[in-house]
Each structure stands twice: as structure tokens, then as C-alpha cells.
Amino acid sequence: MAADSHGKEWFMGMAFSRALALVLLTGLIGCASPASDDQSVADGPEKTLSPEAQAFQEQCDDNIARLEQGLVTLENLAPPFTVDSVLNPLNDFQILLYDSASRTGLYEAVHPDADLRDVAGKCTAAYSDIGTRLSLSRPLYEAVAAVDVGSAEPDTQRFHHVTLQGFRLSGVDRDKKTREKIRALNDRITKLGQAFDKNILEDVRYIEVSPQELEGLPEDYIAGKPVGENGKVRISTRYVDTIPVYTYAHSDELRRELRQQDRSRAYPENEQILEDLLSARHELAQTLGFDTFADLVTADKMTGSAGRAQSFIDDFHDLVQPAARRDLDRLLAELKTLDPDATQVERWQAMFLEERIRREQYDVDAAKMRQYFPYRKVRDGLFDLVSHLFGVTIRPWDTDTWHPAVEAYEMYEGDKLIARFYMDMHPREGKYQHAAAFSTQVGIRDRQLPISTLVCNFAGGNNPDDVMEFSEVRTFLHEFGHLLHALFGGQQRWAALSGIATEWDFAEAPSQMLEEWMYDKATLQSFAINAEGEPIPDDLVERLDAARQFGEGLTGNLQIFYSALSLTYHNQDPATFDLMDRMLELEAHYSPMPHQDDTYFYANLGHLNGYSAIYYTYMWSKVIALDLFSEFAEQGLRNRELAQRYRKAILEPGGSKPAATLIEDFLGRPYSMAAFARSLGVSPAGAGPVE
Numbered sequence: 001m002a003a004d005s006h007g008k009e010w011f012m013g014m015a016f017s018r019a020l021a022l023v024l025l026t027g028l029i030g031c032a033s034p035a036s037d038d039q040s041v042a043d044g045p046e047k048t049l050s051p052e053a054q055a056f057q058e059q060c061d062d063n064i065a066r067l068e069q070g071l072v073t074l075e076n077l078a079p080p081f082t083v084d085s086v087l088n089p090l091n092d093f094q095i096l097l098y099d100s101a102s103r104t105g106l107y108e109a110v111h112p113d114a115d116l117r118d119v120a121g122k123c124t125a126a127y128s129d130i131g132t133r134l135s136l137s138r139p140l141y142e143a144v145a146a147v148d149v150g151s152a153e154p155d156t157q158r159f160h161h162v163t164l165q166g167f168r169l170s171g172v173d174r175d176k177k178t179r180e181k182i183r184a185l186n187d188r189i190t191k192l193g194q195a196f197d198k199n200i201l202e203d204v205r206y207i208e209v210s211p212q213e214l215e216g217l218p219e220d221y222i223a224g225k226p227v228g229e230n231g232k233v234r235i236s237t238r239y240v241d242t243i244p245v246y247t248y249a250h251s252d253e254l255r256r257e258l259r260q261q262d263r264s265r266a267y268p269e270n271e272q273i274l275e276d277l278l279s280a281r282h283e284l285a286q287t288l289g290f291d292t293f294a295d296l297v298t299a300d301k302m303t304g305s306a307g308r309a310q311s312f313i314d315d316f317h318d319l320v321q322p323a324a325r326r327d328l329d330r331l332l333a334e335l336k337t338l339d340p341d342a343t344q345v346e347r348w349q350a351m352f353l354e355e356r357i358r359r360e361q362y363d364v365d366a367a368k369m370r371q372y373f374p375y376r377k378v379r380d381g382l383f384d385l386v387s388h389l390f391g392v393t394i395r396p397w398d399t400d401t402w403h404p405a406v407e408a409y410e411m412y413e414g415d416k417l418i419a420r421f422y423m424d425m426h427p428r429e430g431k432y433q434h435a436a437a438f439s440t441q442v443g444i445r446d447r448q449l450p451i452s453t454l455v456c457n458f459a460g461g462n463n464p465d466d467v468m469e470f471s472e473v474r475t476f477l478h479e480f481g482h483l484l485h486a487l488f489g490g491q492q493r494w495a496a497l498s499g500i501a502t503e504w505d506f507a508e509a510p511s512q513m514l515e516e517w518m519y520d521k522a523t524l525q526s527f528a529i530n531a532e533g534e535p536i537p538d539d540l541v542e543r544l545d546a547a548r549q550f551g552e553g554l555t556g557n558l559q560i561f562y563s564a565l566s567l568t569y570h571n572q573d574p575a576t577f578d579l580m581d582r583m584l585e586l587e588a589h590y591s592p593m594p595h596q597d598d599t600y601f602y603a604n605l606g607h608l609n610g611y612s613a614i615y616y617t618y619m620w621s622k623v624i625a626l627d628l629f630s631e632f633a634e635q636g637l638r639n640r641e642l643a644q645r646y647r648k649a650i651l652e653p654g655g656s657k658p659a660a661t662l663i664e665d666f667l668g669r670p671y672s673m674a675a676f677a678r679s680l681g682v683s684p685a686g687a688g689p690v691e
């Protein structure tokens, strides 16, 4: 999820990227970590595993042995180097690696047997290590580089191109001494990143306040906060506390104090670690021939360079600022009803004021909405929508699964089976706690079907009347958007181009686009029906749509500040600036609200490790999603002919063409920011192409 999501779900980017990262890591893109000599996942003879875990471990050991053998073969290929002699065996190897790694990645996240989850975790590490060694193999690189693809099919040329690009971004083409330096730097970066994340995760802070200060918070929240012997209640910096407090607490001081603690986590420990991390990344980039790490990490993204990412951030900022100003004026007006002397809105006041406005002016009550979203009706409604738009049918798939609650389906086009998927939708002990689409089997044309798995944590496991939150329904659509991308894109020849194999900064566009159907009255009323058989009322859908637009300017403005922070830190020699000074400069320029004293956001923004310079990808994907959706807004959200065209142009090619080409194929023009500008109520006149 995007940082500081401002009380609502922006995107499930983080959750999704976890699933994607595995694919990237085991593919040819990604940073290196040192090879391990220990390839066995056995735990030693003294530990007795469950029979199922034992069987899984044997299968995993078997796959590892086959992959090790495959790696030896790939590193000893003999000329002549051709598509048949090099690219085909590489593809076979990648199919086995992806399928092995995605199956263990999934089981590690969802399998009910704790032993098996442990085994799967160790298998994942072993597969990831094999993927890294593949990506750093000099003999394989030389063989691939020698293949002439001049007269090959376009998808083969693309596979050749992205494979070589991955090798070169890993530095495989460099001399031995340089390769050793790169390896050491990557190792250092991995360790510093882990330390940075660990400090954030482990530094949970608490404040103690008198029970009276909890005024305004929901009753069930207060009931869960016992008063201690000193007459105080303890509140932590975990989401379960911060979100309700920022949203509902009447006490300005409580919100201020909690946010001050929250935004100081991992400080001062992470200051030095971040400086070292930025230095190591800068050195790595320079070793690989780039000016900055931001240039290195954007080289294989849609933006292509740090300069282009910076232009995007500035264009976005220009567009969003008037909308943010408008939102902020409304927040200030609301604040003045509480404090007539107020002159500006502080950071710890924004969510609280937004919530008051939503409740008072839009009358959107989450508790009243739930009745319209029984899980099964939502699921069936979503299947109907997809069947209608894309001309496919979804039928139950009679197969074994890892848990009785898991649903399994097959997707048909006419009589032809084209894909399969699992849905593991409800929470249980030991299961992954977020929402994500996991690739489960890579789709290869005329060889094997694409299989994906949706993992969510919605209510409705046992009782057909269990209802979902509106925000959960939105998450369902989002994740289903990823699923469709993976399944429709899973008819490629090359595993590395199959499914969600586009540039990272495009991967969230199809999923975000599908969310837009949540606000379509016809779609919503086809399945949002309560126990009395009444569909969700017209005026409620209209208020929902109006309420979501309120606050978008402010949220977008904050997100672009984070984007600027992430890019700028990685786009200069870190020896030339101070972390705090640079953050304050950027905050003054990009952020709509003033800095809160005694806070150290750079020490606890975990994305600075996981996303490094490319936090902007959240906003970039959003802009593109709205641009793609503008065709549906114009030609109809139930337009089957258009939906088929979208499927053919955007989803089916997977990664076989650059994302910019896919978009242009669909829109008949390059992508632009105009639709995004319209969504903010800003004149699109100033919104040129995304540059």
C-alpha cells in the first residue's frame, strides 16, 4: 500500500509487488545477492515433518536438483548460438524455475500446515538464489548476446532484448574485478535494506493518555483499551491504533502526539543506515555506468530515466495543486467550526477533518453500506461482469486445494479452456494478511495453461449472509484486475514475457482501472443487493462517487511529495546533502501542509528500501489507468466490443511489447494526463502528454 494512505486504500501496490517481486527476482531482472553453497532445504534428521510437508520437501529437492542440472547445461552451451540452441533451453529452464518458485511462494503465504510453510520458505530462498545465479552467469550472457534475432518473430526479439538488458543492468558484461565489486555492493545494499526495514518494523512506540482523551473514537475501539493501574490507556503506533485515532479522535493533542511518535519511528537508528544505503546504491550505479541510482533503476521502466520521472512528478504536482488547495480550503472551513481562530490545517488534523466532511456532507456511512455486499453476491456479480465484457465463462473446477475454504475455477472461451484460478478469500490462522494476486503457473501457448491465485482476507467464509466492506469490494476488483492481466496475458511463447510481465510502472494500471466499475450504477446494482432483495439505492451510489472525489487532490499532492522524496534522495550524490535538510526543502515545495516538528519521516518510510527511487510508480499507474478508462467512460462501461479490444491490445500481449506501445495500440495515441486532470476537476488544457 502507498504510505500514509490517508485513511483509505489507494492501491494494493505493495501487496501485489510482493507476488511480482518473486517473479522478477527469479527472472533476469533484479539485484544480486551472494550465492549460497547450501542448496538443501532439509532441516536435519531430528525434526519430524508432517507427511504433507515431507512430500513437499522431496518435490522441492527434486526441482532444485533439476534446476541445478539445468544451470550447468545453460552455462556450457556450445556454438552455434541460435534461438533453438540458447533461447529455447533458457525458456524451458525459466518455466521450471517460475513454476517452482511461484508454487512455493504461494504455499509459504497460505498453506494451513505450518511445517509446510516453513519448508516452502526455505525452498523459496533456494529458488531465488538459483534465479540470482542465472542472472549473473557470464557464459550464459555471452551465449545469449551471440544469438542473432534479426529475422526472428517480434516477441522473440523482445525476449532477447529484455534478457540482455537484465544481464547488463546486473553488470554481467563487466570484467571480473568489476563484477566482484558489484556483487559486494549488492550484498551490502541487501543487508542495509533489511536492517532499515527491521528497525521500522520493530520500533513500535506507545503513548499513555487519560481515557477522556478517547472521545470520538468508536465504542468497540474504546472497549478494547483497558485502563491501566496508573489510570491511563496505552496507544501504539500500529495501524490498528493510528488509523482510528487520526480519523476519529476529537483530541487535537492526542492526534498530534501520536503522529509525532509515529513519524519518529526508527530514528535515529535509520539515519546512518539510510545514508549508507544511498551511498552504496550511488556507487553501484556509477560502477554500472549511470550518473545516479535513480537513472539505473528507471532504465527498464516506462519512464526510462530519472529526468523523465522528475518531469512527471512536476507535471503531476502542477495539476494536483489547485485541487489540493480546494480540498484544503474545505478542511480549513471545517476546522474553523471547531476553532474559529484556526489559520491553517496541520498534518495531524487532515484525516479527522476529512472524515467529518464525508459524514456530514456526503452521508456515506460505511456501516449502512455493508448490507448490500454479501460476499457471494459480490463474487458472482464480478464473474458476471467479466463474462459479459470479455465473452468468457467461469465454471467451478473440480480439483484438490490446500484448504477446504479455497475456491477453484476454470475460464472458458466458447468450448476452449483458456485459464484456471484459485480464490483463497477469507482469513485464517497463519495465512498471509493482505490482498494479492499470486502467479501459480506461467501460461505458455500450446503447452500449459496460465494459473493464478487471488489471496484476500474478506468476511464471508462460513455464512452466506456475511457481508463485505465497500473498501473490500474495491480491493476485490483491484486484485481481480491483476488476475485477468495474468490469465489473458498467459498465452505467450516465452515465460519471461507471459502474464504480468510488463514494466513495473505499468503493472498497477489494469488493476486500478477495474476499480472504476465500482462506481458504475448498472454494475453495482446488478449485484449489490441486501437480504430484503433491495439493490443499493441510486442516491447512495451518487454520494459514493462524489465522496471519493473529495480529498483526491490532497491525497495526490501528498503522494507526489513522497515520490519527489524517493526520487531526489536517489538522484544526487548522497555525500552532497543532509537527509533532513533535503526533506524539508522538498516538503516546502511539494507538500500541501507544513512539516510537523520533531518528526523524521525519512527514517520510517519503508518504501525507501523496497521502492528506492520509484515511489512515483503509484501515481504513474494511476494516471495511465484513468487514461485507459476514459475510453470506457466515453463508449460505455458495458461495451463488449471495446472490452475485447482492450483485452487484445493491453492484456493479451503480456510483456511481449513495451507498455507504451500497448497503450498506444489501444488508445490510438500516446498516453496523456488529460483524463487524470478531468478526474480532479482541473481543466485538461494544461495536461499534455506524460513526459
Ligand SMILES: [Zn+2]
Residues within 6 Å of the ligand: 011, 012, 013, 016, 478, 482, 508, 511
Ligand atoms: Zn495492485
